[in-house]
Amino acid sequence: MPVQFTLNQKPVALDAPPEKPLLWALREDTPLTGTKFGCGIAACGACTVLVDGQPVRSCVTKVGDVAGKQVTTIEGIGEKGPSAVQRAWIEQQVPQCGYCQSGFIMATTALLEKTPNPTDADIDAAITNLCRCGTYPAMRAAIKRAAELKKAGA
Amino acid sequence: MTSSNTGSTATPVRKTSKARRAFLIGGGLVGGALAVGFTLASKRITNAQGFKPPVQSGEVAFNAWLKLTPENTLLVQVPRQEMGQGIYTTLAMLVAEELDADWSKVRVEQAAINPVYANVTALGDSAPAAMQDAMITTARLIGVQMTGGSTSTRDAWEPMRAAAASARTLLLAAAGVKWNVKPADLRIENGVIRHAVSGQQGTLGEFAQAAAALPLPAVARLKPRSEWRLLGTSPARLDVPEKAMGRAQFGIDVRPDGLLYAAIKHLPVAGGELQELRWKRGTPPKAVLHQVRGPNWLAVIAASYWSAQQALADVELVGGGPGASVMSSEQLAARYRDVLDGKDGGPELGKPIRRTFGEHGNAPKAIAAAPAKQRFDADYSVPFLAHATMEPLNCTARIAGDGKERKVDVWAGNQAPTIVQWLAAGVADAAVDNVTVHTPYLGGGFGRRFDLEVIRQALECAKVTGGKPVQLIWSREDDIRHDAYRPAVAARMTAVLDDAGQVAAWQQQMVGPSVSKSVIGRMNPMFAGDYPPDLTNAEGAMHLPYTFANFRCDHAQVNLPVATGYWRSVGNSYNAFFVESFVDELAVALKKDPYLFRLELLKAQPRFVKVLDAAASAAQWTSALPKGWGRGIALAESFKSIVCQVVDVEVVGKDIKVRRVVSAVDCGTALHPDNVKAQIASAAIFGLTAALKGKITLSEGVVQQSNFNDYPLLKMAECPTFETVIVNSDAPLGGIGEVGTPPVAPALGNAIFAATGKRLRGLPFVLA
Numbered sequence: 001m002p003v004q005f006t007l008n009q010k011p012v013a014l015d016a017p018p019e020k021p022l023l024w025a026l027r028e029d030t031p032l033t034g035t036k037f038g039c040g041i042a043a044c045g046a047c048t049v050l051v052d053g054q055p056v057r058s059c060v061t062k063v064g065d066v067a068g069k070q071v072t073t074i075e076g077i078g079e080k081g082p083s084a085v086q087r088a089w090i091e092q093q094v095p096q097c098g099y100c101q102s103g104f105i106m107a108t109t110a111l112l113e114k115t116p117n118p119t120d121a122d123i124d125a126a127i128t129n130l131c132r133c134g135t136y137p138a139m140r141a142a143i144k145r146a147a148e149l150k151k152a153g154a
Numbered sequence: 155m156t157s158s159n160t161g162s163t164a165t166p167v168r169k170t171s172k173a174r175r176a177f178l179i180g181g182g183l184v185g186g187a188l189a190v191g192f193t194l195a196s197k198r199i200t201n202a203q204g205f206k207p208p209v210q211s212g213e214v215a216f217n218a219w220l221k222l223t224p225e226n227t228l229l230v231q232v233p234r235q236e237m238g239q240g241i242y243t244t245l246a247m248l249v250a251e252e253l254d255a256d257w258s259k260v261r262v263e264q265a266a267i268n269p270v271y272a273n274v275t276a277l278g279d280s281a282p283a284a285m286q287d288a289m290i291t292t293a294r295l296i297g298v299q300m301t302g303g304s305t306s307t308r309d310a311w312e313p314m315r316a317a318a319a320s321a322r323t324l325l326l327a328a329a330g331v332k333w334n335v336k337p338a339d340l341r342i343e344n345g346v347i348r349h350a351v352s353g354q355q356g357t358l359g360e361f362a363q364a365a366a367a368l369p370l371p372a373v374a375r376l377k378p379r380s381e382w383r384l385l386g387t388s389p390a391r392l393d394v395p396e397k398a399m400g401r402a403q404f405g406i407d408v409r410p411d412g413l414l415y416a417a418i419k420h421l422p423v424a425g426g427e428l429q430e431l432r433w434k435r436g437t438p439p440k441a442v443l444h445q446v447r448g449p450n451w452l453a454v455i456a457a458s459y460w461s462a463q464q465a466l467a468d469v470e471l472v473g474g475g476p477g478a479s480v481m482s483s484e485q486l487a488a489r490y491r492d493v494l495d496g497k498d499g500g501p502e503l504g505k506p507i508r509r510t511f512g513e514h515g516n517a518p519k520a521i522a523a524a525p526a527k528q529r530f531d532a533d534y535s536v537p538f539l540a541h542a543t544m545e546p547l548n549c550t551a552r553i554a555g556d557g558k559e560r561k562v563d564v565w566a567g568n569q570a571p572t573i574v575q576w577l578a579a580g581v582a583d584a585a586v587d588n589v590t591v592h593t594p595y596l597g598g599g600f601g602r603r604f605d606l607e608v609i610r611q612a613l614e615c616a617k618v619t620g621g622k623p624v625q626l627i628w629s630r631e632d633d634i635r636h637d638a639y640r641p642a643v644a645a646r647m648t649a650v651l652d653d654a655g656q657v658a659a660w661q662q663q664m665v666g667p668s669v670s671k672s673v674i675g676r677m678n679p680m681f682a683g684d685y686p687p688d689l690t691n692a693e694g695a696m697h698l699p700y701t702f703a704n705f706r707c708d709h710a711q712v713n714l715p716v717a718t719g720y721w722r723s724v725g726n727s728y729n730a731f732f733v734e735s736f737v738d739e740l741a742v743a744l745k746k747d748p749y750l751f752r753l754e755l756l757k758a759q760p761r762f763v764k765v766l767d768a769a770a771s772a773a774q775w776t777s778a779l780p781k782g783w784g785r786g787i788a789l790a791e792s793f794k795s796i797v798c799q800v801v802d803v804e805v806v807g808k809d810i811k812v813r814r815v816v817s818a819v820d821c822g823t824a825l826h827p828d829n830v831k832a833q834i835a836s837a838a839i840f841g842l843t844a845a846l847k848g849k850i851t852l853s854e855g856v857v858q859q860s861n862f863n864d865y866p867l868l869k870m871a872e873c874p875t876f877e878t879v880i881v882n883s884d885a886p887l888g889g890i891g892e893v894g895t896p897p898v899a900p901a902l903g904n905a906i907f908a909a910t911g912k913r914l915r916g917l918p919f920v921l922a
């Protein structure tokens with residue numbers, strides 16, 4: 001029986017075994033490849049998506065467990081043009097190789113929903129993804145900038 | 155990234171190669187003109203076959219390097235791979251600058267494979283000074299496109315600017331004909347050609363067709379630096395928007411029709427042979443469509459990667475054999491000590507090949523003659539390191555048709571597409587010209603994607619799928635356990651400090667493998683020889699900027715049970731640690747300030763002095779630090795650039811908290827200053843991960859780490875603040891992607907010493 005949930009605000013029914021990780025269901029059973037495989041053990045966060053607004057690491061989340069829920073991926077937040085977080089990312093020129101960035105952007109999106117004015121300590125606690133290119137300094141600036149853009153309603 | 159001006163500098167700069175000279179001055183043809191910035195429209199703009207990139211409707215190709223559309227879009231052909239270093243943007247800037255193109259209409263295309271795009275600088279750098287000309291000539295003949303050694307901008311500097319400058323000449327000529335005016339009276343601004351007197355104007359794109367039909371000019375004028383509008387500024391990176399939107403395509407994202415997936419498992423023990431498969435239920439699960447067996451691996455193909463991975467969880471790979479290693483890291487360290495003591499390396503390491511890479515005076519004699527109290531010795535070591543690119547290794551391959559008609563497609567993030575093409579032709583038994591290599595964005599490179607094993611394996615998989623494409627993905631566990639590692643290396647440092655407080659002798663003896671031999675041997679075992687000497691062993695150690703009365707740099711090359719590979723900054727990654735830590739030890743022994751001591755040693759090295767001063771000044775070297783903090787400094791030249799870093803550290807118990815990294819860099823001229831700064835921080839963070847956490851260890855030939863839980867990377871919360879000062883000079887172009895890595899570990903170690911009085915001589919740093 002297909003697994004039904006809402007993906008980027010559209011209903012989907014994926015013909016995938018319920019124990020299949022959400023990461024691989026997204027990457028193989030939909031055309032969306034923006035969510036990345038990095039480690040498979042929830043250690044790097046490259047696969048971060050939002051499930052009902054909460055950041056989850058989709059490599060260890062079974063697709064069966066998101067049945068009936070709202071799943072948002074990197075493709076979903078920028079459908080109507082770049083989100084505040086994405087605009088801040090572009091403005092601060094954050095990405096280098098770019099592979100881990102979807103996960104960071106999703107984690108930041110979730111952070112700013114909960115904590116609109118994050119302190120450095122908030123950022124350190126919430127953003128635990130890994131970036132091998134070391135874009136952290138630019139990213140920290142972008143997170144703060146995204147908070148401003150979001151407040152300005154932009 | 156930097157400037158072209160030669161001129162004398164304090165660094166040991168290699169002489170301009172013969173081939174490069176011929177290119178610049180055209181055998182005297184434009185020798186006089188060179189001084190005012192003309193360049194020959196050389197064979198590196200085009201080649202004997204007049205290769206031009208394929209065009210879609212309306213596009214006009216001027217030469218190998220650029221196309222224009224009637225809508226005035228400039229399509230720059232970039233034959234290097236974008237792995238985060240910003241090369242798509244920097245190389246596009248070279249072309250856009252000479253054309254005065256509209257930057258908002260500049261696009262990049264990954265260039266096809268053609269010898270015209272050879273990276274001759276990378277091969278030239280790999281040869282000893284006396285062999286460089288020959289190597290560059292050879293490089294041009296072989297025509298290998300590769301991205302590494304921080305060579306991309308240096309290599310593109312002449313041909314890509316010349317390609318654009320010659321196109322500019324043609325475009326102005328075409329406009330001149332149409333408007334019946336002298337080209338000299340025309341100017342280009344933001345992609346628009348204007349004739350001031352008549353008020354005529356038109357875009358570059360409008361004249362593309364007419365211009366490209368004109369014969370290539372013999373010479374073209376390159377803009378002098380005073381006329382640059384784009385170079386030296388920091389336009390937005392071309393690859394950033396799609397990476398921020400999640401639309402950038404990496405190798406792992408390609409989805410050709412009918413795609414199958416493969417997962418792979420390697421025999422754990424290094425050097426072992428796969429002898430038996432033990433399936434949990436006797437046979438493979440139903441999801442497995444095909445099995446492919448290699449000398450030490452098993453790949454299974456399924457409709458889904460996840461199913462393939464699940465299937466592999468059900469199988470045990472059994473093997474071993476005479477080549478299987480029994481080495482553990484402790485034994486390796488002991489064998490290394492033996493070799494440094496002049497002994498053999500034992501059964502696995504073999505008889506070392508001992509070479510002297512640098513020497514002046516007679517350091518061994520000075521050391522032997524020195525009284526014990528003037529002699530200083532210290533043993534240093536670094537461990538194996540994995541690259542751990544965020545995008546796990548993967549390759550998608552399709553082999554369709556038979557005989558002469560056989561077509562092969564390879565999609566893979568890789569650092570050497572030409573070699574991928576050769577390899578694919580060989581493995582798939584197809585004509586080289588029938589192999590198409592698609593190189594999307596690389597989710598990190600750092601040298602890892604020179605390794606072609608995953609490509610060979612994907613091609614083996616594609617042989618059994620009846621023409622269907624197959625995407626092979628390594629798990630993170632296989633990536634960490636079966637990398638081609640930055641080698642473990644040990645060094646014995648010896649110095650003599652004379653009565654006057656001068657360094658009378660400096661000697662560095664090292665033991666380690668030849669990375670180049672390992673890399674090249676895996677590409678083609680035919681070339682896996684012990685000659686020529688591997689300069690990467692001693693880079694960062696064999697030519698030091700410091701004045702030592704007697705100097706020697708020796709290396710003992712041994713064999714290792716595991717594959718080794720180029721890892722961001724390669725030999726510099728450990729040699730800077732050995733050298734700059736030991737320089738600090740000598741400063742301490744002499745009771746001198748480590749910054750002033752280096753200044754003292756830098757006689758007649760104005761470039762180095764400027765960089766050292768810039769970093770010390772930006773870091774406020776003498777300013778007070780809180781209790782428990784320490785400050786350290788280190789200086790290193792690599793890839794023709796000079797970087798000095800000052801690290802502030804806070805030590806709390808055993809906890810090492812890096813608080814600030816101040817860098818100064820002289821890469822000649824910073825062509826894109828923001829990217830220079832981003833790369834310096836990036837490379838320093840890479841180096842900090844190694845200095846604080848990085849360690850791959852062996853237990854009876856088996857790598858003990860497996861994923862980010864036991865091979866951790868620096869996180870946001872651990873990341874210090876960064877300040878980077880750019881010191882522009884008139885030196886030739888230097889690299890920028892790797893140069894921020896070498897000095898950071900010694901600067902941190904020196905800071906830890908300043909904070910604690912403890913000298914840590916091994917990486918990663920651990921306070922007992």
